[in-house]
Structure formats: C-alpha cells, structure tokens
Amino acid sequence: MNANQDSSPDHDVIIIGAGVCGIYQLHRLLELDVDVTVLEAGDGPGGTWYWNRYPGCRFDSESYSYGYSFSKELLDEWDWSEHFAGQPETLRYLEHVVDRFDLEGHMQFGCKVDRCTWDEPSLTWTIDLHDGRSLTCRFLMTAIGLLSAPTMPSFEGMDTFEGLSFHTYFAPQEPVDYDGKRVAVIGTGATGVQVIAELADKVGELEVFQRRPNWCAPLHNSKITPDDMAEIRDGYDEIFARCAKTPGGFLHGPDRRILAEVPVEDRHQFWEELYNSPGFGIWLGNFRDVLMDEEANAEFSEFVANKIRERIDDPALAEKMIPTDHGFGVQRVPMETHYYEAYNRDNVHLVDLNETPLERVTPKGILTSGPGSETTEHEFDIIIYATGFDAITGAFDRIDFVGADGMKLSDKWADSPVTYLGVQIHGFPNLFTLAGPTAGSNSTNFPRGIEAGVDWATELVKHIAANGITRVEAKAEPEAQWTRHVKDLYGMLLLRKAKSWFTGYNSNVDGHDRTRYLIYNGGAPKYRELLADESEAGYPNFEMS
Numbered sequence: 001m002n003a004n005q006d007s008s009p010d011h012d013v014i015i016i017g018a019g020v021c022g023i024y025q026l027h028r029l030l031e032l033d034v035d036v037t038v039l040e041a042g043d044g045p046g047g048t049w050y051w052n053r054y055p056g057c058r059f060d061s062e063s064y065s066y067g068y069s070f071s072k073e074l075l076d077e078w079d080w081s082e083h084f085a086g087q088p089e090t091l092r093y094l095e096h097v098v099d100r101f102d103l104e105g106h107m108q109f110g111c112k113v114d115r116c117t118w119d120e121p122s123l124t125w126t127i128d129l130h131d132g133r134s135l136t137c138r139f140l141m142t143a144i145g146l147l148s149a150p151t152m153p154s155f156e157g158m159d160t161f162e163g164l165s166f167h168t169y170f171a172p173q174e175p176v177d178y179d180g181k182r183v184a185v186i187g188t189g190a191t192g193v194q195v196i197a198e199l200a201d202k203v204g205e206l207e208v209f210q211r212r213p214n215w216c217a218p219l220h221n222s223k224i225t226p227d228d229m230a231e232i233r234d235g236y237d238e239i240f241a242r243c244a245k246t247p248g249g250f251l252h253g254p255d256r257r258i259l260a261e262v263p264v265e266d267r268h269q270f271w272e273e274l275y276n277s278p279g280f281g282i283w284l285g286n287f288r289d290v291l292m293d294e295e296a297n298a299e300f301s302e303f304v305a306n307k308i309r310e311r312i313d314d315p316a317l318a319e320k321m322i323p324t325d326h327g328f329g330v331q332r333v334p335m336e337t338h339y340y341e342a343y344n345r346d347n348v349h350l351v352d353l354n355e356t357p358l359e360r361v362t363p364k365g366i367l368t369s370g371p372g373s374e375t376t377e378h379e380f381d382i383i384i385y386a387t388g389f390d391a392i393t394g395a396f397d398r399i400d401f402v403g404a405d406g407m408k409l410s411d412k413w414a415d416s417p418v419t420y421l422g423v424q425i426h427g428f429p430n431l432f433t434l435a436g437p438t439a440g441s442n443s444t445n446f447p448r449g450i451e452a453g454v455d456w457a458t459e460l461v462k463h464i465a466a467n468g469i470t471r472v473e474a475k476a477e478p479e480a481q482w483t484r485h486v487k488d489l490y491g492m493l494l495l496r497k498a499k500s501w502f503t504g505y506n507s508n509v510d511g512h513d514r515t516r517y518l519i520y521n522g523g524a525p526k527y528r529e530l531l532a533d534e535s536e537a538g539y540p541n542f543e544m545s
C-alpha cells in the first residue's frame with residue numbers, strides 16, 4: 001500500500017462509520033500501519049449508541065457479552081454497572097475504547113457521505129462529502145450500521161406540530177423535561193416498548209399509538225456488584241467461548257429437544273424458567289422448533305399470551321396487546337421492564353390505530369378518526385416517533401454508490417441485496433461491506449459478529465498488501481449462489497412470514513412492503529467457517545489483480 005507516493009489517493013483505506021464496527025476495524029488497520037481515516041456523520045464516535053439517546057434505551061444483550069473481546073487489558077479495566085447497560089454507559093464504553101487505543105486522531109466527525117464513485121483508470125474510490133469536500137482511497141470499507149437509517153411516517157401535518165417531536169434515533173442530546181408533560185409515542189417495536197416503559201411514571205399523560213402489538217418478554221435487568229464483576233471478569237473466556245457456539249453470538253443458544261417429545265408439564269416448567277430469567281433466553285434459548293414449526297410456535301405464543309393477560313388489569317386492553325398476525329419470536333422480541341404494567345396506570349392510554357386511525361398531526365397534537373364519523377384531537381407537548389428503520393440496506397441507499405461502468409448500487413439492490421458472503425459486491429471493486437446486507441453479523445449479537453467480520457477483512461488487507469494487489473472484486477457466480485443460499489435459508493424459519501425489518505418490511509419506504517432477504521440465517525459459527533474457507537483457499541471467489 002502506497003498512499004504517500006505522488007498521485008496516490010488521499011488514503012489507502014477509508015472507513016465510513018465510527019460505530020462498534022468502524023472503531024474495531026480502525027484499530028486493526030492501525031496495527032498493520034495502514035494509512036486509514038474514518039468518516040463519521042456524528043460529532044463523536046459510537047454510531048447507534050451515539051445517536052439513540054431516547055429514554056429507556058439499553059442493551060438486550062448481556063453487557064459483558066456485548067463488549068469487545070479482543071483486548072484482555074480492556075476487559076480487565078472496564079466495569080459494567082448493570083447486566084443490561086443503558087445507552088449512556090455503552091456510549092461511555094465506546095468513547096473509552098477510542099481513547100484507550102488512541103483512535104480519535106484517525107476519525108473525522110461531522111462528515112456526511114453523499115456519494116462514493118469508483119474510478120477504474122486510477123483504481124480508486126472518490127468519496128464526496130456533504131460539506132463539499134472529496135477524498136480518495138484505494139479501498140473503501142462501510143461500517144454504516146444496520147439500523148442507522150431511521151424512517152418517519154408521512155402523516156399530513158407533521159411539520160405543523162408546535163410542541164417537541166423527534167424520531168427516537170434523533171432524540172435530543174440535551175435532557176428533555178418530561179415532568180407533567182403530555183406525551184405521544186407512535187410505534188410499539190423494541191424501541192417504543194423501551195420508551196413507553198421508561199416514561200410511564202415520569203410524564204403527565206402518555207398515549208401510545210399502536211398499529212400492531214409485539215410479543216414482549218421481561219428483561220430482568222439488575223445491577224452488577226463489584227463481586228459480580230470480578231466473577232464476570234474471571235469468566236470472560238467462557239462467556240466468549242459460549243457466544244462463539246450459539247447461532248446468534250449470544251449467551252443463549254437453542255434447546256435442541258423436540259417440543260412434542262417433552263412432556264407438557266416439563267415444557268411449561270421450562271417456559272416458566274425462561275420467562276423468569278434475564279435476557280433473550282426466552283427467544284433464543286427456547287425449543288428450536290418454536291421458531292420453525294407453526295404448531296410449536298402457536299403453543300408457546302399462547303403461553304406468553306396468558307402472561308400478558310395476567311399482567312394487564314383490563315381484559316379487553318390485554319387482548320389488544322396480544323399479536324394475532326404473527327407468533328412469538330417471528331419478529332424481533334422487545335425486551336421490557338414493567339411494560340405491560342405501564343398500561344395499568346391511570347395516566348397511560350392505548351390508542352388502537354386499527355379502531356381509530358391516525359388522520360393527521362395538528363399544531364396541538366394528533367387527530368384520530370372513528371369509530372364512525374367521529375374525530376378526536378389528542379393534545380400533546382411531545383410526540384415521539386418510534387417508527388423504526390429502513391433496515392440494513394437503508395444506510396446504503398442514503399449514499400449514492402456508483403461502481404464499475406457507472407452501475408448504481410441502489411439499482412443492483414432494488415429488489416433485494418446481492419452480495420458475496422455479505423462482504424463484497426460484484427461490480428463494486430475494492431469496496432468491503434463490513435457487516436453489510438446478508439453478512440453473518442446482521443442477525444447476531446453485533447460485536448461478536450463484527451469481530452469475526454473485521455478480523456477476516458483485516459487478513460484480506462494483509463493479503464492485499466503482501467501481494468501488491470490493487471483490485472479486488474467478488475466474482476459474479478459465487479455472488480449469485482450466495483444470494484440464493486441466503487434466500488433459501490429464510491425458508492427454514494417462521495420469520496420468513498414476518499412483516500418486520502428481518503424481512504426488509506417498512507411501510508414508510510416505497511417498495512419495501514414486500515419480503516427482501518437481508519440477513520444470513522445459517523448461524524454465526526457456520527458463517528465464520530465460510531469466511532475461513534474462503535481465505536484459507538486463497539480467495540478463489542474473488543478476482544484479484
């Protein structure tokens with residue numbers, strides 16, 4: 001790599017994004033002495049954890065399974081305060097990592113990337129920034145996140161609202177005074193559920209605008225004492241070894257017993273234990289066939305429905321909170337702390353958008369219609385849009401990637417993303433999509449997935465440098481095969497039926513009202529094996545010159 005010679009590009013490598021993935025990739029490349037810079041839209045590092053400052057934002061992964069595993073010193077010096085840490089603590093952690101490894105000097109903040117264009121004669125990428133600057137590099141790496149393209153609904157009058165309104169991703173950085181305020185939350189996904197549970201006892205009135213309920217389960221968060229932390233620290237090897245074995249890179253892996261072969265009483269006892277245990281066990285540590293077999297799924301869904309009925313005082317309201325269009329775990333399970341109990345409070349009300357549709361936003365609040373020809377104006381001081389993301393491909397679509405022969409990535413991916421192993425795209429040489437669509441890190445505990453992906457990309461960079469390679473491009477046929485494989489894997493799981501971001505569904509984005517194949521469902525261990533096979537065989541599915 002020779003970025004310092006005359007007529008060389010500005011950098012050997014540019015990484016877009018200074019979140020969990022970009023931070024680690026930067027660290028690995030600096031170890032190799034590569035000339036690299038990170039372009040980050042935010043005013044600081046942290047990505048997801050920099051932006052999402054909404055009330056109640058926290059991990060659903062055990063904190064100690066989410067931290068980086070690559071440095072023993074880092075593991076030794078960082079104490080987590082809760083089993084599922086809140087956003088401020090996670091952001092502090094990532095800032096600490098950046099300081100600890102002296103990374104900030106290689107990051108440029110406030111850099112929104114508008115366009116990336118491949119230039120074949122010079123074998124470089126040109127990156128055009130929103131502020132008018134352009135930078136060039138040989139190799140471009142995207143670390144632009146999975147859920148980093150927030151989407152707003154398009155209700156009439158949204159811009160006329162006179163109070164404070166924001167998408168959860170853009171929650172104000174300065175503290176918001178919720179005391180006594182009339183607050184609306186639109187959306188009941190994992191984010192809305194956290195916001196609602198957190199704000200219920202802190203606001204004057206809270207109205208929740210729900211289109212479809214989700215199956216939620218208790219998080220059972222608790223503090224970590226110094227003794228707990230010492231024990232966790234001693235167990236780090238075991239924690240990461242366990243995460244490495246599970247399909248999702250979490251501490252929780254599926255129970256492979258066949259549900260029908262387990263006596264009913266034992267099933268229920270197991271489910272009670274899961275319901276009363278912390279974290280994603282109830283989803284990812286459940287019988288495997290709960291997520292694959294309709295009947296098993298229906299039985300478990302009824303178990304959870306009864307829990308919801310027990311927790312909500314008003315039986316009619318409880319029924320509105322029980323999903324009827326999909327079973328448990330088919331969509332992302334929101335983890336909650338007293339979420340259902342929030343609806344037993346006098347100041348919390350559900351507005352079921354199926355009965356009383358949202359007509360428009362007014363200067364004072366939200367107008368709903370029905371039943372019949374009635375309309376009701378709900379007045380608010382604050383409207384919070386917890387309306388989700390244009391997941392996984394959205395961040396790519398918001399940058400104009402132009403590859404070889406002027407091919408636009410948004411055109412190539414118009415139906416569904418097409419990649420090889422989720423790391424590269426035919427027609428887009430020297431572009432590496434770290435944690436990109438169809439990569440194995442998308443459906444996992446993110447840091448576990450990205451550590452594997454970044455380590456693999458780093459080995460590739462070493463190979464490129466050692467062999468004087470200037471152009472790397474995934475071949476067309478392996479790409480087509482991988483894309484078919486990713487699609488086929490959806491067939492095994494009930495999540496193929498989900499109207500959620502797992503299947504690329506988003507009612508607020510044109511053309512995203514149908515299934516797209518965004519995530520690799522073959523499990524993290526298998527994905528790592530496939531990456532290793534590719535590199536050990538000398539990258540046979542890439543053209544390198």
Ligand code: NA7
Pocket residue numbers: 147153154186187188189190191192209210211212332353386387388389501507508
């Ligand atoms: P989600 O899970 O996509 O949830 C978005 C929510 O917003 C969901 O309840 C939607 O209802 C609702 N929504 C979206 N648009 C509208 C409109 N136009 N009208 C009414 N309701 C609407 O996003 P989250 O931010 O909660 O979670 C994303 C991930 O972040 C999560 O999985 C974690 O990994 C972290 P719908 O269900 O589509 O009927």
